[in-house]
Amino acid sequence: xxxxxxxxxxxxxxxxxxAYMIYAGVSQSVVYxxxxxxxxxxxxxxxAYRLGGMxxxxxxxxxxxxxxxxxxxxxxxxxxxxxxxGTPPDLFAEGRGAVVEGTWTSDGYFKASLIMAxxxxxxxxxxxxxxxxxxxxxxxxxxxxxxxx
Amino acid sequence: xxxxxxxxxxxxxxAGLAMGFGYAxxxxxxxxxxxxxxxxxxxxxxxxxxxxxxxVASLGYLFTRRAGWDRLAHAAGEIGVxxxxxxxxxxSIWGKPTWGTWWTWDARLTSTAILFLVYVxxxxxxxxxxDLERGARYAAVVGILGAVNIPIVHFSxxxxxxxxxxxxxxxxxxxxxxxxxxxxxxxxWIAFTLLFAYFLGKRLALRRLEEEIRA
Numbered sequence: 001x002x003x004x005x006x007x008x009x010x011x012x013x014x015x016x017x018x019a020y021m022i023y024a025g026v027s028q029s030v031v032y033x034x035x036x037x038x039x040x041x042x043x044x045x046x047x048a049y050r051l052g053g054m055x056x057x058x059x060x061x062x063x064x065x066x067x068x069x070x071x072x073x074x075x076x077x078x079x080x081x082x083x084x085x086g087t088p089p090d091l092f093a094e095g096r097g098a099v100v101e102g103t104w105t106s107d108g109y110f111k112a113s114l115i116m117a118x119x120x121x122x123x124x125x126x127x128x129x130x131x132x133x134x135x136x137x138x139x140x141x142x143x144x145x146x147x148x149x
Numbered sequence: 150x151x152x153x154x155x156x157x158x159x160x161x162x163x164a165g166l167a168m169g170f171g172y173a174x175x176x177x178x179x180x181x182x183x184x185x186x187x188x189x190x191x192x193x194x195x196x197x198x199x200x201x202x203x204x205v206a207s208l209g210y211l212f213t214r215r216a217g218w219d220r221l222a223h224a225a226g227e228i229g230v231x232x233x234x235x236x237x238x239x240x241s242i243w244g245k246p247t248w249g250t251w252w253t254w255d256a257r258l259t260s261t262a263i264l265f266l267v268y269v270x271x272x273x274x275x276x277x278x279x280d281l282e283r284g285a286r287y288a289a290v291v292g293i294l295g296a297v298n299i300p301i302v303h304f305s306x307x308x309x310x311x312x313x314x315x316x317x318x319x320x321x322x323x324x325x326x327x328x329x330x331x332x333x334x335x336x337x338w339i340a341f342t343l344l345f346a347y348f349l350g351k352r353l354a355l356r357r358l359e360e361e362i363r364a
């Protein structure tokens with residue numbers, strides 16, 4: 001093997017090792033959020049978590065006057081009740097994904113300090129007449145219905 | 150040549166602007182905020198291309214030791230940093246109204262920030278070594294190792310749990326994207342690539358002038 005071949009081989013080994021180390025290291029240490037099932041399996045009161053799941057349809061309640069927000073995050077197997085004080089982001093709604101930061105309380109609910117809406121990779125135009133959809137949205141907002149705070 | 154690239158890029162960006170705001174509909178879920186995508190996605194794709202070019206040019210330099218490869222790697226690295234910065238800023242502006250936060254430390258955002266910092270370091274390293282030939286050699290090594298991060302950034306959303314959504318383009322599966330939005334995105338991508346080529350030509354010319362002055 002000539003000098004160039006050795007250089008290539010050595011370089012390849014270093015790059016592969018580096019890539020593997022980053023991948024393995026990040027995989028083990030970075031769990032960005034836990035699922036409701038994982039939290040239910042071993043909940044520690046007072047510990048800070050990031051919890052991710054689907055906002056269960058019918059569970060969302062928002063009181064605009066007191067800014068009290070409550071909903072249930074689910075992953076299909078387990079569900080965790082979440083409470084928060086504040087305004088949720090625009091994309092936050094029932095049946096959509098969300099990630100919340102906060103702590104598990106001994107009272108049996110998750111006290112969230114930050115609500116983040118998870119967005120899907122789908123992009124499409126609004127269905128039907130746009131003005132009509134906007135009108136419906138406005139009506140819903142005026143009524144203060146849950147699902148569109 | 151470079152001048153023509155500049156006019157083409159300007160034309161492409163105008164077309165992209167018209168497509169992004171006029172032709173493409175607003176997104177059903179996100180509304181008009183989604184249009185930030187026409188800057189955000191072409192920016193990172195151009196950055197990938199730029200850092201890919203750094204990789205190729207760095208290999209070329211190490212094998213041939215021709216200064217031309219080094220110039221190319223340097224120019225591409227600088228422009229890649231600019232486009233990565235643009236990605237981070239536009240993503241942050243998009244993230245606040247959609248996610249509800251400017252920044253979060255998920256794998257996609259963190260790895261992109263690392264990508265930015267690695268190539269900022271790459272440019273700093275070039276400036277720090279007195280001996281030009283040795284500086285070029287060190288930079289080439291960093292330019293090759295840094296490229297390891299490109300697939301990590303792109304596939305982070307598939308490998309780990311993240312807040313950032315999975316990729317819509319450059320994926321094995323069929324993209325769940327309406328054709329008008331995809332077309333507008335494509336036009337902007339081409340425009341950004343032309344802009345990158347224009348910047349590259351300009352930066353290489355500038356570098357040659359710098360070398361003439363130094364000599």
